[in-house]
Amino acid sequence: MKALLLAALLCPSLAAAGAVRAELLSSRTTAAPAETFNAGLRLVHKPGWHTYWLNPGDSGMATRLDWRLPPGWSAKPFVWPAPQRIVAPPLTSFGYGGDLVLPLELTAPSTPGRALLRATAEWLECAEVCVPGKAVLNLPVTVGLPSRESPDGPRLRAAFDALPRGGPAVSARREDGAVVLVIPGRWPGAEFFPWQPLFEGGSGPVAVGPGRTELSVTLSPGAAAPSELSGVLVRPGEPPVVVAAKVRPGLAALRHLLFAFLGGLLLNLMPCVFPVLSLKVLGLLQRAGGSAAAARGHAAAYAAGVIVAFELLAAALLAARAAGASLGWGFHLQSAPVVAALALLCVLVGLNLLGLFEVGTRLMGIGARASGGSFFSGVFAVVVAAPCTAPFMGAALGWALTRPAPETLAVFGALGAGTAAPFALLASWPALLKRLPRPGAWMETLKKALSVPMFLTALWLLWVLARLLAPAPAADALWKTWSPEAVTASRAAGRTAFVDFTAAWCLSCQVNERVVLSRPEVKAALARGDAFKADWTDRDPAIAAELAAHGRSGVPLYIVYRKGGEPVSLPEILTPKIVLDALGEP
Amino acid sequence: MNALVLAVALFAAAAPETGKPAPDFTLPGQDGKPVKLSTLKGSWVVLEWFNKDCPFVRKHYGSKNMQGLQKRYAAKGVKWYSIISSKPGKQGHLTAKEAEGVLKDHEMGSTAILLDPKGTVGRLYQAKTTPHMFVIDPKGTLVFMGGIDDKPTADAEDVPGARNHVAAALDEAMAGKKVSVPTTRPYGCSVKY
Numbered sequence: 145m146k147a148l149l150l151a152a153l154l155c156p157s158l159a160a161a162g163a164v165r166a167e168l169l170s171s172r173t174t175a176a177p178a179e180t181f182n183a184g185l186r187l188v189h190k191p192g193w194h195t196y197w198l199n200p201g202d203s204g205m206a207t208r209l210d211w212r213l214p215p216g217w218s219a220k221p222f223v224w225p226a227p228q229r230i231v232a233p234p235l236t237s238f239g240y241g242g243d244l245v246l247p248l249e250l251t252a253p254s255t256p257g258r259a260l261l262r263a264t265a266e267w268l269e270c271a272e273v274c275v276p277g278k279a280v281l282n283l284p285v286t287v288g289l290p291s292r293e294s295p296d297g298p299r300l301r302a303a304f305d306a307l308p309r310g311g312p313a314v315s316a317r318r319e320d321g322a323v324v325l326v327i328p329g330r331w332p333g334a335e336f337f338p339w340q341p342l343f344e345g346g347s348g349p350v351a352v353g354p355g356r357t358e359l360s361v362t363l364s365p366g367a368a369a370p371s372e373l374s375g376v377l378v379r380p381g382e383p384p385v386v387v388a389a390k391v392r393p394g395l396a397a398l399r400h401l402l403f404a405f406l407g408g409l410l411l412n413l414m415p416c417v418f419p420v421l422s423l424k425v426l427g428l429l430q431r432a433g434g435s436a437a438a439a440r441g442h443a444a445a446y447a448a449g450v451i452v453a454f455e456l457l458a459a460a461l462l463a464a465r466a467a468g469a470s471l472g473w474g475f476h477l478q479s480a481p482v483v484a485a486l487a488l489l490c491v492l493v494g495l496n497l498l499g500l501f502e503v504g505t506r507l508m509g510i511g512a513r514a515s516g517g518s519f520f521s522g523v524f525a526v527v528v529a530a531p532c533t534a535p536f537m538g539a540a541l542g543w544a545l546t547r548p549a550p551e552t553l554a555v556f557g558a559l560g561a562g563t564a565a566p567f568a569l570l571a572s573w574p575a576l577l578k579r580l581p582r583p584g585a586w587m588e589t590l591k592k593a594l595s596v597p598m599f600l601t602a603l604w605l606l607w608v609l610a611r612l613l614a615p616a617p618a619a620d621a622l623w624k625t626w627s628p629e630a631v632t633a634s635r636a637a638g639r640t641a642f643v644d645f646t647a648a649w650c651l652s653c654q655v656n657e658r659v660v661l662s663r664p665e666v667k668a669a670l671a672r673g674d675a676f677k678a679d680w681t682d683r684d685p686a687i688a689a690e691l692a693a694h695g696r697s698g699v700p701l702y703i704v705y706r707k708g709g710e711p712v713s714l715p716e717i718l719t720p721k722i723v724l725d726a727l728g729e730p
Numbered sequence: 731m732n733a734l735v736l737a738v739a740l741f742a743a744a745a746p747e748t749g750k751p752a753p754d755f756t757l758p759g760q761d762g763k764p765v766k767l768s769t770l771k772g773s774w775v776v777l778e779w780f781n782k783d784c785p786f787v788r789k790h791y792g793s794k795n796m797q798g799l800q801k802r803y804a805a806k807g808v809k810w811y812s813i814i815s816s817k818p819g820k821q822g823h824l825t826a827k828e829a830e831g832v833l834k835d836h837e838m839g840s841t842a843i844l845l846d847p848k849g850t851v852g853r854l855y856q857a858k859t860t861p862h863m864f865v866i867d868p869k870g871t872l873v874f875m876g877g878i879d880d881k882p883t884a885d886a887e888d889v890p891g892a893r894n895h896v897a898a899a900l901d902e903a904m905a906g907k908k909v910s911v912p913t914t915r916p917y918g919c920s921v922k923y
Binding site for chain 2: 202203204205232233234235237266268270272273274275276341364365367628632635636692693694695708709710711
C-alpha cells in the first residue's frame with residue numbers, strides 16, 4: 145500500500161495497481177466559469193483482466209470513485225457504459241476489459257482560478273485471481289476564459305456517445321424463480337444486464353419469434369421478483385439501450401388460478417356440497433317462471449356468498465399464521481368443537497332432505513325472496529364444503545398459503561368462483577334450466593337420496609371426532625411414533641426410514657394407508673427399515689414445523705431417507721411401486 | 731468417493747434453499763478425518779467458503795473479524811467448517827498439510843478446514859464466492875445462506891460498520907427466533923473451481 149501511495153505521489157495523474165492503470169480525464173484544460181464539461185475515469189486493463197459493472201453479477205465489486213473537490217466544484221456520478229458478460233462456469237459476472245472510460249460530468253465554480261481535483265478510485269481487478277485496486281488520482285483544471293478543450297475531449301465525447309440510450313417499449317412478467325423480459329423484434333443474440341443485483345449472472349434468449357424475443361433472468365436464491373425490471377439491453381449490431389418495465393404476474397400464476405377454478409368446479413360434486421347445490425337448483429326449478437332478473441340477482445348473491453366465505457377463511461388463516469400459529473389448511477378439522485358442529489350440521493341437512501323438518505330449508509335461504517338469502521346460502525355451501533376441501537384440496541391450498549398474501553387471496557377467490565360457477569350459470573340462463581327435467585315427484589325421491597352422502601359425511605366427521613377425543617396409539621407394531629430425534633437416530637444408524645405424515649381427517653392419507661401402506665409386500669419392505677407415523681389429527685407444532693421444513697403446510701406428506709441419506713418426498717397419491725422404489729426394494 | 735459423487739449427482743438439481751434440509755456431504759478435513767454433515771445433527775453448523783489469497787477473505791481475516799466469529803460461536807458449541815473448493819493449481823488450493831499450517835498461521839477458530847478440490851460440495855451448495863456463508867440448525871435445516879455482511883467491499887475499514895448477517899442469523903436462530911434476513915447476496919472472489 146505504501147508503494148501505491150508513493151507511486152500516486154510521484155505520478156499525480158496516473159496510478160497502477162498491477163494489471164489495471166487508472167487515470168482521470170478532463171475534456172477541458174481550461175473550463176469557463178460555471179461550465180459543465182465532460183470528464184471521466186479511465187481504466188486500462190492488461191489482457192485477460194477485468195473490472196466490474198454497477199451490478200457485478202455472481203462475484204466481484206463495482207468500481208467506485210470518491211471525489212474530494214475544492215469549494216464551488218461539483219461532480220455527477222459516472223454513467224455506466226454497457227457491460228460485457230464474463231463467464232467462468234458456473235459463475236457469470238458483468239464488467240469490462242481493455243481500455244475503458246467511465247464518463248461523468250464536472251461543473252466548475254463561477255470564480256476563475258486554478259484547481260487540483262482529487263478523487264480516490266477503488267476497484268476489483270480479476271483475471272483468474274482477484275486483486276483490489278485503489279488509487280488516489282489528481283486532475284488539474286484551470287477555470288477562466290476562454291474555455292480550452294484538452295486532447296482527451298474527443299475520447300470523452302466518444303465515451304458519452306457510446307452510452308446506452310433510451311430503448312424500445314418492453315414488457316416483463318414473473319415466472320417461477322425468474323423474470324422474463326419480452327422485447328420487440330427477432331434477436332437471437334440479445335443479452336440483458338439487469339441493474340438490480342437480484343439475479344443470477346446468466347441470461348439469454350429463451351424464445352425467439354419473428355416479432356418478439358423473450359429473455360429470462362433467473363432470480364437469486366431467496367430474492368423476490370422486483371416490481372420493476374430495468375437494465376441494459378444489448379442487441380448485436382445495435383447500440384446498447386436502457387429498458388425498463390413493470391413486472392406483471394406471469395403464466396405460472398394464471399395457471400394456478402385456473403387450477404383453483406377447476407378445483408372449485410369439482411367441489412360441487414363432493415358429498416358434502418352436492419346435496420346443498422341440488423337443493424338450490426330444485427328451489428330454482430320450483431320457482432321457474434319467476435323473472436330472469438330476479439334469478440340473476442340470486443345467482444350473483446350466491447356467488448358473492450361463496451367467494452366472500454372462501455376469502456374470509458383464507459384471511460383468517462393468513463392472519464393466524466402471521467400471528468405465529470402453526471396452522472395449515474384443514475386446521476378447522478383439528479378442533480373437536482368445530483368437527484362436532486360440522487357433523488351436527490350434516491345430520492341436520494340430511495334430516496331436512498328426508499323431509500323431517502323444514503327449518504333447514506329456511507336456513508339455506510331457498511324460500512327467501514331477498515338476495516340476502518342467496519348470499520347466505522353461498523356462505524352455507526362453503527361451510528358444509530369445508531370438511532371436503534381438506535382431504536381433496538389440502539395440498540393445493542397448502543401451497544397457496546405459502547405464497548404472498550395477494551396471491552393466496554387470488555387463489556381462494558378463483559376457488560370460490562369455480563364453486564359458485566355451476567349454480568350461477570344455471571340461474572343466469574333460464575334456457576339451461578329448461579333443459580333440466582320438469583319439477584315433480586322425482587324431486588322428493590332425489591332429495592331423500594341426497595341425504596345419504598350427508599349422513600356419510602356426518603359419520604366420517606364423527607369418526608374424526610372420536611380420533612380427536614381419544615387419539616388411538618399406533619396399533620401396528622410396524623409403525624413407530626415420529627419424532628425428529630427418532631428419525632435422526634435412524635439416519636445416523638444408516639437405516640432406511642419412511643415417515644408418514646397423516647391425519648384422521650385427511651381422506652387421501654387414509655386411502656394411501658389402507659390401499660398401499662398396509663399391503664403385505666409394502667409392510668415387509670417398511671419393516672426392513674424404520675417406519676414412523678406423524679399424526680397431525682390433533683395440532684402438533686413439531687409436526688407443523690417439520691411439514692414447513694419440507695415446504696408443506698398440510699398432509700399427506702411421505703418422506704423417505706434411504707439408507708440414512710437425504711430426504712426424498714413421495715407424491716401425495718401413492719402406489720406400491722412408488723413406495724417400494726423409494727425404499728430401494730426390487 | 732463414488733458414493734459421494736453419486737450423492738452429488740442425485741441432488742445437483744436441487745438448489746440449496748433456506749428452510750429446507752441442507753444437502754448432505756462428506757469431505758475430508760485437513761487432519762484427514764472425514765466430516766459427514768448428517769452426523770452433526772444436534773449441533774449448529776456454519777459452512778464458510780474459504781480462499782486464503784482472495785482479497786475479500788483477507789479483509790475478514792486481516793481484521794480478525796472471521797476468527798472472532800469462529801471463536802465466539804465455537805464457545806457456544808457451533809461447529810464451523812472452512813471449505814476450500816479451489817481446484818489444484820488454482821488460487822487458494824491447499825493440500826491437507828498446507829491447510830494445517832494455514833489453520834495455525836491465520837489463528838483460525840474453525841473446527842476444521844474441509845478439502846473439496848473437485849468442487850463437488852461447492853457446486854452442491856452453489857457456492858459462488860469466497861467467502862460464501864451457510865448456517866445450518868441442529869435439525870439439519872439451512873437457516874441462512876449468503877454474504878457475510880452488508881458491505882460488499884474488500885476494505886477492512888468497512889468491517890466495524892457492517893451488519894454481520896452470519897452473527898445475526900446465529901443469534902436469532904439460537905434464541906429460538908426466526909432469522910430476519912435468511913438469504914443475502916454473497917460477495918467476494920469467484921470460487922476457483
